[in-house]
Amino acid sequence: MLAAQIFAVVIFIAMFILIVLDKIERHYVTLGCGVLTLLIVFGICMRSGTAIWNTIAVKEFFTKEFWYQVTESESKGINWATIVFIAGMMVMVEGMAKAGFFRWLCMRIAYLVKCKTIPIFITFMIMSAVLSMFIDSITVIMFLAAVTVELAQLLKFNPIPMILSEIFCANLGGSATMCGDPPNIIVGTSMGFSFFDFLMNTGAVAGICLVICILFFYIVFRKELVSKHAEKVDMTKLPKPSEAITDKKGFILSSIIFGIAVVLLVTHSMTHLTVASIGTFIAIITLIANFKAIPELLKKVDYKTLLFFIGLFIVVCGLEETGILKYIADFISDISGGNIMLMVAIILWLSAIASAFVDNIPFAATMVPVIQSLAPIVTASGADQHTLAWALSLGTDIGGSATPIGASANVVGTSVAAKNGYPISWGRYCKKLAPATVIVLAISTVYLFVRYL
Amino acid sequence: MSQLIISVGREFGSGGRVIAEELAKRFDIPIYDRHLITEIANKTGMSPEEIEKLNEAPNSRLISRRVRGFSNSIEDNIAEMQFDFIRKKAESGESFVVVGRCSESKLKGFEGLVSLFILGDMDAKIKRVMEIYEMNEHDAKNFIEKKDKKRKRYHNYHVHMHWGDSRLYDLSINSSRLGIEKTIDYLETYIRARMG
Numbered sequence: 001m002l003a004a005q006i007f008a009v010v011i012f013i014a015m016f017i018l019i020v021l022d023k024i025e026r027h028y029v030t031l032g033c034g035v036l037t038l039l040i041v042f043g044i045c046m047r048s049g050t051a052i053w054n055t056i057a058v059k060e061f062f063t064k065e066f067w068y069q070v071t072e073s074e075s076k077g078i079n080w081a082t083i084v085f086i087a088g089m090m091v092m093v094e095g096m097a098k099a100g101f102f103r104w105l106c107m108r109i110a111y112l113v114k115c116k117t118i119p120i121f122i123t124f125m126i127m128s129a130v131l132s133m134f135i136d137s138i139t140v141i142m143f144l145a146a147v148t149v150e151l152a153q154l155l156k157f158n159p160i161p162m163i164l165s166e167i168f169c170a171n172l173g174g175s176a177t178m179c180g181d182p183p184n185i186i187v188g189t190s191m192g193f194s195f196f197d198f199l200m201n202t203g204a205v206a207g208i209c210l211v212i213c214i215l216f217f218y219i220v221f222r223k224e225l226v227s228k229h230a231e232k233v234d235m236t237k238l239p240k241p242s243e244a245i246t247d248k249k250g251f252i253l254s255s256i257i258f259g260i261a262v263v264l265l266v267t268h269s270m271t272h273l274t275v276a277s278i279g280t281f282i283a284i285i286t287l288i289a290n291f292k293a294i295p296e297l298l299k300k301v302d303y304k305t306l307l308f309f310i311g312l313f314i315v316v317c318g319l320e321e322t323g324i325l326k327y328i329a330d331f332i333s334d335i336s337g338g339n340i341m342l343m344v345a346i347i348l349w350l351s352a353i354a355s356a357f358v359d360n361i362p363f364a365a366t367m368v369p370v371i372q373s374l375a376p377i378v379t380a381s382g383a384d385q386h387t388l389a390w391a392l393s394l395g396t397d398i399g400g401s402a403t404p405i406g407a408s409a410n411v412v413g414t415s416v417a418a419k420n421g422y423p424i425s426w427g428r429y430c431k432k433l434a435p436a437t438v439i440v441l442a443i444s445t446v447y448l449f450v451r452y453l
Numbered sequence: 454m455s456q457l458i459i460s461v462g463r464e465f466g467s468g469g470r471v472i473a474e475e476l477a478k479r480f481d482i483p484i485y486d487r488h489l490i491t492e493i494a495n496k497t498g499m500s501p502e503e504i505e506k507l508n509e510a511p512n513s514r515l516i517s518r519r520v521r522g523f524s525n526s527i528e529d530n531i532a533e534m535q536f537d538f539i540r541k542k543a544e545s546g547e548s549f550v551v552v553g554r555c556s557e558s559k560l561k562g563f564e565g566l567v568s569l570f571i572l573g574d575m576d577a578k579i580k581r582v583m584e585i586y587e588m589n590e591h592d593a594k595n596f597i598e599k600k601d602k603k604r605k606r607y608h609n610y611h612v613h614m615h616w617g618d619s620r621l622y623d624l625s626i627n628s629s630r631l632g633i634e635k636t637i638d639y640l641e642t643y644i645r646a647r648m649g
Contacts, residue, residue, distance in 0.1 A: 422498075425527060
């Protein structure tokens with residue numbers, strides 16, 4: 001077992017280093033490391049066909065619980081539910097983008113507030129948070145930042161404060177729901193949570209933090225947003241929201257499909273449909289609605305991310321099956337000395353600090369089995385057994401906002417800004433967003449202590 | 454060949470930039486080198502000096518991340534803006550000379566592209582750098598190595614094949630063999646032959 005443990009750790013560390021170095025595309029890295037885990041750790045060292053079979057977990061597709069789940073259950077091995085759900089949502093989002101939904105929504109809201117800078121600033125932050133509750137933050141920021149730059153050029157204001165605030169709110173909004181951010185999907189599907197569980201727990205604190213953040217960003221950015229060169233807004237010179245719609249029928253259909261997705265997600269604890277079923281259903285109806293564009297939509301699905309997830313789950317299984325994650329859990333338990341408050345604080349802040357610098361998806365996938373191991377200690381102390389799960393979700397989702405590389409939305413937002421002539425350096429980014437992150441984490445810490453302990 | 458795009462990759466100190474400038478004069482076409490820096494400076498509001506520092510520079514790997522083709526690194530975004538600029542120029546049908554910027558690969562597929570790589574003997578490059586930058590031999594050698602290392606990392610990050618690999622270019626030439634003037638003459642003859 002010792003050899004298996006050593007190889008599992010070496011493969012995991014090598015994977016992390018290669019992801020950070022970004023020399024080889026990250027899906028090749030995780031898949032390569034995943035194959036090595038299957039061959040060396042499970043095959044050669046452990047000689048366990050069962051471990052390989054359990055890790056690949058294809059049998060899950062043929063179980064009723066994968067599609068329809070009445071009672072909560074935890075999953076092991078490759079988290080196919082996460083992968084199927086993300087793939088389904090990717091198809092839906094491509095359909096919406098193709099019809100011009102996101103650009104239309106941004107322009108519509110700008111028109112509703114009469115294209116005034118401060119109201120745009122506030123409504124775009126709220127829109128960023130709300131959209132990110134259901135759609136991946138990369139897509140949200142890709143469109144929002146592009147429209148922000150366009151409006152900034154027309155209305156002559158500096159788009160950087162607005163883009164930074166949108167990025168932060170996208171990450172915050174993502175923390176509110178099960179499907180908002182990949183770590184939440186991993187935590188939710190691994191531990192059998194519903195959309196509503198997240199909304200009532202992480203969503204509640206995300207809502208409070210959103211209000212505080214809007215105030216914070218308004219105070220720190222208001223001077224930068226009011227341009228000396230600002231002229232009276234001539235709405236006739238601005239592009240009309242309806243011009244954003246490329247295909248009216250497609251637009252209506254994709255809006256309906258999005259509505260269905262939201263309803264299915266909000267009610268899935270009542271309908272017992274799993275996120276895998278919802279993802280599959282949404283993808284199918286999107287493809288039917290865009291029958292002629294099926295090849296185009298399927299081509300645009302980000303397969304690299306899906307493959308990245310598959311490889312990642314295998315490598316994490318290597319650590320789990322060899323007991324390494326149990327050691328980490330024991331270590332956290334030891335240093336916290338059985339003090340649940342300290343344990344929650346460690347999980348929250350460690351997740352946040354790690355997520356500020358490394359991809360939060362591998363981190364969350366690694367930590368899920370760790371908090372599962374720690375759950376009995378939490379329950380024994382009389383605290384809510386899911387406290388650590390909420391701490392992990394909040395830490396990974398919010399911590400990512402602190403630096404330009406912490407989350408995908410940050411990278412996309414800063415890149416869109418730079419490509420349009422507004423480069424954002426690390427210093428510029430961290431000066432305002434790192435303090436905002438610390439504020440939200442502090443609020444989350446207090447929230448977790450007061451509500452669950 | 455109605456459009457002529459001369460892409461000049463070069464080792465530092467090999468005289469590549471001088472060769473590119475002279476070719477631009479002989480074919481009476483614009484050259485994009487410094488111009489690309491002022492272009493980006495105008496677009497971003499950064500000073501040309503700031504852009505110069507980030508120009509043809511590799512990103513800092515530990516503080517950069519790439520997601521679906523987007524990068525937070527200012528170096529990467531400046532590089533992308535320059536690639537877009539030369540691509541648009543090429544698509545417009547304009548003839549021009551471009552120095553560096555992975556142009557041999559980024560403009561691959563344009564019929565009028567002639568890609569060159571200028572290299573040189575280390576002794577000759579040191580001599581040239583000592584004269585131009587008024588450095589001693591040791592400093593000149595270090596300077597050359599530092600510059601070439603930076604160009605190589607920049608190129609190999611944005612392009613799959615290696616900087617200076619002869620398979621990437623139509624012609625790789627050592628300017629120390631014929632000297633800069635005769636190298637230019639030779640390249641002019643070659644380009645005219647290509648133009649038919």
